[in-house]
Amino acid sequence: MGSRYDHITLQERHQIARWRDAKVSVRVISERLGRHPSTIHREIRRNWFDDGPWLRGYFAVAANERASTRRRRVGKLHRDPELARFVTERLQETWSPEQIAGHLKSTRQLQAYACHETIYRYVYGPDGRAAELYKLLPRMRRRRRARYARRPRGLHIPPHNTIAQRPAHIGERQSYGHWECDLIAFRKEYGRHNITTLVERRSRYLIMIKNPSRSSTGIMAGLAERLEPFPPPMRQSITFDRGTEFAFFATLKRSLEIDSYFCKPQAPWQKGTVENTNGRLRRFLPSDTDIALVPPEKLLELSTRLNRIPRKCLGYRTPEDVLAEQIAVTAGTRATNGLCAV
Known part of the structure; x- marks a missing residue:
């Protein structure tokens, strides 16, 4: 008998409840009802009651009411x-x-x-x-699912540059000028070009930098060039992962007095702001993009577009407005909206 894809009825829920009480397995129940086993598993899991030791189990009428409520919301x-x-x-x-x-x-x-x-x-x-x-949707997934950690890459980090040594106020987003950085790679057959993404933790302001290779010297030079125009209070620290492309992080300290911190291995959520941003960017720049053919002007156009979308975490203000206002406060001038050209 083929599996059915219509909604489970109240009569079927009564049968499920009786068979559950009789210790009939989910697979047997699914065969008797002509349903897929995962459908029965999901039905029992979503409508299971656990209200202390006196009221635990699957109850047909209550399950039917829960399902009806969910359908009304949907x-x-x-x-x-x-x-x-x-x-x-x-x-x-x-x-x-x-x-x-x-x-x-x-x-x-x-x-x-x-x-x-x-x-x-x-x-x-x-x-x-x-x-x-x-x-x-930002990640274009057919189903909502959990994220998985990426494979670690082996860069040795001095103890004073680990995320454990990063001041608590940075993690709590109490001040501006603290950034997260990552690299977006593309298919190898298109060459070594890649993109550095840099996101300010408090404002969520995004900067994108196109690189011809994963050379750490070139990547750090690109970061320094893009951050140098910002007032020093707006470029205090960067949090990286342990990719070898960030090995020459010390050059940022020498040139711009920027502190660097590194996540633990296999812990991308420790720089979740830039990870989430990269998920949004993949919608526009999938892995099969020949990034060498994408001009910097297009990347600036894309970052500008994202920087001008309101964010819930900012009280539905835009990253561009929030960071421009803070730069104006720091400089003692009026806020402008010319940030995206930086």
Whole structure:
């Protein structure tokens, strides 16, 4: 018998509950109902009650009510074409679900509101899948899944340059001028060109630098060139991973008095700001891009676009506005929006 893909009914839930009480295995239950085993596993897991020792288990009526509630939430955008159109248009403009939800809440542009989870459920629901809306998300994943750590690369770091020695106020984003740095690589058949990404931790302001190779000398020279125009308080430290392309980090200290810190091996989440940014960039620069053919002007255009999108963590202000304001405060002048040319 083939597996079915319609919603589980209340009658089926009563059967699942009876068979569970009788210790029937999930595989046997799935065969009896003509369902895939993963469907039964998911049904039991999502609707399992655990309210102390007196009320634990799978209960058909309660499970049916939970499922109905979830379907009503998923259908919110389906029932409101104007809201669905607004969400889709913002996704097409590269906004994330969190940014869309925050904008709706803060501006009240529409009478209706959808939280970011509702938007994700719409994207991954029947309507969203039919329109392939997942391709408009920053990471373009068919399913939401956990991240996996990258393979470590072996750069020896002096003890005083490890992330454990980085002042706590940097990790807590209490001040500006502290950056995270990473490298975006592309397929080897296109050559050695790559991109350095640099993100200011508090404002989330992005800088992109195109490199002809992974030579640490060249990469550090590129970082110094792009950071030199900033006031010293705006370029105090950079957090790297242990890639060999960052081996000559000491040159930044000598030329610009920039401190360097390095994550632990296999711990990319310790520089999660730039990692998340790279995930967004992969949407525009997938690994099969021949980056050698992409002019620097296009990279500047892309970074400008991202720097002008409002962020939830910034109270729905843009990275460009936030950093420009802080530079103006530091310099004692009025804020301008010419940052993206830096």
